Amino acid sequence: xxxxxxxxxxxxxxxxxxxxxxxxxxxxxxxxxxxxxxxxxxxxxxxxxxxxxxxxxxxxxxxxxxxxxxxxxxxxxxxxxxxxxxxxxxxxxxxxxxxxxxxxxxxxxxxxxxxxxxxxxxxxxxxxxxxxxxxxxxxxxxxxxxxxxxxxxxxxxxxxxxxxxxxxxxxxxxxxxxxxxxxxxxxxxxxxxxxxxxxxxxxxxxxxxxxxxxxxxxxxxxxxxxxxxxxxxxxxxxxxxxxxxxxxxxxxxxxxxxxxxxxxxxxxxxxxxxxxxxxxxxxxxxxxx
Ligand SMILES: NC(=O)c1ccc[n+]([C@@H]2O[C@H](COP(=O)([O-])OP(=O)(O)OC[C@H]3O[C@@H](n4cnc5c(N)ncnc54)[C@H](OP(=O)(O)O)[C@@H]3O)[C@@H](O)[C@H]2O)c1
Numbered sequence: 001x002x003x004x005x006x007x008x009x010x011x012x013x014x015x016x017x018x019x020x021x022x023x024x025x026x027x028x029x030x031x032x033x034x035x036x037x038x039x040x041x042x043x044x045x046x047x048x049x050x051x052x053x054x055x056x057x058x059x060x061x062x063x064x065x066x067x068x069x070x071x072x073x074x075x076x077x078x079x080x081x082x083x084x085x086x087x088x089x090x091x092x093x094x095x096x097x098x099x100x101x102x103x104x105x106x107x108x109x110x111x112x113x114x115x116x117x118x119x120x121x122x123x124x125x126x127x128x129x130x131x132x133x134x135x136x137x138x139x140x141x142x143x144x145x146x147x148x149x150x151x152x153x154x155x156x157x158x159x160x161x162x163x164x165x166x167x168x169x170x171x172x173x174x175x176x177x178x179x180x181x182x183x184x185x186x187x188x189x190x191x192x193x194x195x196x197x198x199x200x201x202x203x204x205x206x207x208x209x210x211x212x213x214x215x216x217x218x219x220x221x222x223x224x225x226x227x228x229x230x231x232x233x234x235x236x237x238x239x240x241x242x243x244x245x246x247x248x249x250x251x252x253x254x255x256x257x258x259x260x261x262x263x264x265x266x267x268x269x270x271x272x273x274x275x276x277x278x279x280x281x282x283x284x285x286x287x288x289x
Contacts (some may be wrong), residue, residue, distance in 0.1 A: 163258025
């Protein structure tokens, strides 16, 4: 079974990052997850056109204009839809160009100011121009990276998250799913796994209903499956891996999230068994996964 990334959720002091409400959205502004996306995955059941985004905007604008000019589409609704699509494309194009220019220019400005502050005078002029050039080159690289990150995002990743029927694990599963990925959820309880799948499928349905255009296309391949597994049981873990591979083809990202803290209370109140269970789950058993 191929796997590109494995992530362990450790007992870092991440609860301090929790917002005051009940919803845990771990640094995932605009559905971005701290886990780096796997860029090598290509789905077998999706055509190459999904991924080849070269000239995406030009193509989209052309097709929107072409749609407008078709006589069959000259009804009010269709025309409005086409205009909305054109507007959406032009807006994202402007956004990319804007980002690119801002990154490029700000890098140049930072370098320019840096040289001025470090005693730039007439003899430094040449150096300043070189610094501008350097800024532009670096800015171009960073800007292109940002653009590529958005435009050429590799399509649905297969993600397995242990302990994903509540808490952080479930939040991660939801974020991956609503980013268009295919997710395997699991925990020791069959019932919780079933309920979690139902809940996440409902979330996906709602997101699909609300989405339009490219956002809808992105969600089209999202899917959630699950099976019960106790991560302290090697046989169960093997079953889990096989299940995910059978269901999704293979796994890109495996998140070792299952864990327990036995409740937030003073350490002295913990029994030996509590301590053993917490430590075994968070250290020893992740090696089984
Ligand atoms: N919440 C925090 O403030 C915090 C802080 C630091 C680190 N963490 C770490 O982040 C992870 C998630 O924390 P959380 O607060 O979201 O935990 P949680 O709400 O208690 O959820 C734990 C999940 O793991 C599952 N699980 C527990 N033992 C398992 C086992 N032996 N095999 C398989 N699944 C098991 C649970 O389901 P079942 O009980 O149904 O099996 C549940 O789905 C843990 O590793 C925790 O140590 C959390």
